[in-house]
Amino acid sequence: MKYSEIAIVATMMIPTIIMAKDFGVGTTRNLKKGYDGKKSTGKKSSKQSKKGTTVYKNESKKSAKKGATGMVTIGEVDTEEVRSILRDYVSTLSDDGLMHGYRADPAKHDEEWHACTIVQQCLDPIHMYALREMSHKSRGLAYKAMAKTMTQESFNMLQLQQHSNMLLGEMQDWATTCDGSCMELTDPDCKLSPILDGPQNATKRDEDYNACGNLRTINGTCAYWLCDEEPKMIHQANIDVTTGRYGLGNIWNEPHIHARNSRYDYFSVYGSLDEGDGPFSMRFSGHHIDVNYHFDDGEIVKDTPVFLGHNPLIVPSETPPTDRKPNDRSDGTIDFLMWENMAGVGQFQEAVDLVLNAANTLLDSVPDSYVPLSNWTSQSRLGALLPVEPAHDKVGIKLSSVDEETFETIWAAIQYTMKFARGYRGTDLEKSIFHDEGKVIWTTTKDIENGLPLSEEDLRSNTNFVNMYIETNDWLYFIMVNSMFTVISESEPTNHMHSILIPLKYVSCAHSCCKNDPDFPDSYELCENMPHHPKHPDMIKGN
Numbered sequence: 001m002k003y004s005e006i007a008i009v010a011t012m013m014i015p016t017i018i019m020a021k022d023f024g025v026g027t028t029r030n031l032k033k034g035y036d037g038k039k040s041t042g043k044k045s046s047k048q049s050k051k052g053t054t055v056y057k058n059e060s061k062k063s064a065k066k067g068a069t070g071m072v073t074i075g076e077v078d079t080e081e082v083r084s085i086l087r088d089y090v091s092t093l094s095d096d097g098l099m100h101g102y103r104a105d106p107a108k109h110d111e112e113w114h115a116c117t118i119v120q121q122c123l124d125p126i127h128m129y130a131l132r133e134m135s136h137k138s139r140g141l142a143y144k145a146m147a148k149t150m151t152q153e154s155f156n157m158l159q160l161q162q163h164s165n166m167l168l169g170e171m172q173d174w175a176t177t178c179d180g181s182c183m184e185l186t187d188p189d190c191k192l193s194p195i196l197d198g199p200q201n202a203t204k205r206d207e208d209y210n211a212c213g214n215l216r217t218i219n220g221t222c223a224y225w226l227c228d229e230e231p232k233m234i235h236q237a238n239i240d241v242t243t244g245r246y247g248l249g250n251i252w253n254e255p256h257i258h259a260r261n262s263r264y265d266y267f268s269v270y271g272s273l274d275e276g277d278g279p280f281s282m283r284f285s286g287h288h289i290d291v292n293y294h295f296d297d298g299e300i301v302k303d304t305p306v307f308l309g310h311n312p313l314i315v316p317s318e319t320p321p322t323d324r325k326p327n328d329r330s331d332g333t334i335d336f337l338m339w340e341n342m343a344g345v346g347q348f349q350e351a352v353d354l355v356l357n358a359a360n361t362l363l364d365s366v367p368d369s370y371v372p373l374s375n376w377t378s379q380s381r382l383g384a385l386l387p388v389e390p391a392h393d394k395v396g397i398k399l400s401s402v403d404e405e406t407f408e409t410i411w412a413a414i415q416y417t418m419k420f421a422r423g424y425r426g427t428d429l430e431k432s433i434f435h436d437e438g439k440v441i442w443t444t445t446k447d448i449e450n451g452l453p454l455s456e457e458d459l460r461s462n463t464n465f466v467n468m469y470i471e472t473n474d475w476l477y478f479i480m481v482n483s484m485f486t487v488i489s490e491s492e493p494t495n496h497m498h499s500i501l502i503p504l505k506y507v508s509c510a511h512s513c514c515k516n517d518p519d520f521p522d523s524y525e526l527c528e529n530m531p532h533h534p535k536h537p538d539m540i541k542g543n
Helices: 061-066 079-091 095-101 108-112 136-149 152-177 209-217 337-342 349-365 389-395 404-422 428-437 456-461 537-541
Strands: 007-009 016-018 053-055 076-078 180-185 202-205 223-227 233-239 246-248 266-271 280-286 289-296 299-302 306-310 376-379 384-387 439-443 466-471 475-482 486-489 496-503
Touching (some): 076 136, 079 280, 079 289, 152 233, 152 280, 152 306, 152 486, 209 223, 223 233, 306 404, 349 466, 384 475, 404 428, 404 466, 404 496
Antiparallel strands (some): 007 016, 053 076, 233 246, 266 280, 280 289, 289 299, 306 496, 439 466, 475 496
């Protein structure tokens, strides 16, 4: 099964063109199940060169040359070249950079992996080094190591997602600098009415922007800022699983705790960087991004977890006015060039198509695996809803029992996320695991047919919701599309997507932000947000 991605992105900083490219399922790749920091005892591939060029195991010469059975051949990575680049990178780091961004013990990669960087719950993680703190030389070497490891298509997706984060930052900048009014919801629990039902039930107050923010942040009042001009923005927070209503967010905090730009992306390196000296690895993480590469014995032995998110999937077509009001807080320093350039465009058309295909397939082919929203817990620590424990065992539909078309449609979503790290390299092993072991459940809001995004128009201008959750014996995959924890246009409440492939052992408070967990009493210390930290004063304006 092939599918294409065409995405054209223009920015002031890094114009990127992602050309049309067909991808298919490659030959089986022998990924190791775990990684304990010890050198692999497995034999090297027969195609490994003296320089350490990787050809993934189980790739026959016939398959590589002729594309046996129509499969796409697997690419190569010179692991020793990557190690050399990382060695140069580490040599450029300051003492602070070494403390945050390099661990000589390769086992620390698995031990310290934490989801807080993905969902922006830690702005200065001790276990990773922020791009904003790096010298230009360090940053360039970090990106070079990633580019040498990723396929061109995967590296382009990394850049595209960073550009999308900056576009989201422009939407957030408009919401926090527009001339407007302080409003207070009449709902005492700060629950929003459905956006498409019309204006919120709210009363206008006299406070200016800063005083209105104090009402929300200090007093806990259900206050929000409403722009005078279109597009009128609102920040939605968590979802109430009993009613399907979103909670009111705090737009005043967003520039501080959710800065939408690549300055809050992170990089870390692990293991020995001496030539040929055992295992090493690297991780790149940030908002809606997480890729991990483990190298050993001249091979990539693991490229998970992988997280890929998109926001917005489709860019709102209405943009802020070019002539700013005299009472706004932009000081003439904020523009919306990316938003204006991409207005109305589907940034991730392939993701849009696969989400719609999956949603329609869930409704038509596996309706019995639906689990009501009230049987899920709405948690932000992994970026998706998690099922109440018994639900998956009781109603999960085995993927081995569905017809081929249904499985291929569901697998396309998993493969899309995997492709972010692996590119066109083979996924047959994971495909067989999910086919043989996978159980799928899903949920949505409202009644099923009106809650699911079944058309592109649903994703463009409706508040639809789908959360598809698949477990195997050792793995978790989910893809979620909704409007949680984001700023949206009231007239075009475009949805955004989260997806992850992660070992089940990582779905614990040791690797994510949990409060008051008796088994991991210190797990939340890493996740304390620092809205006025002296290292990033630029966050005050959300730039």
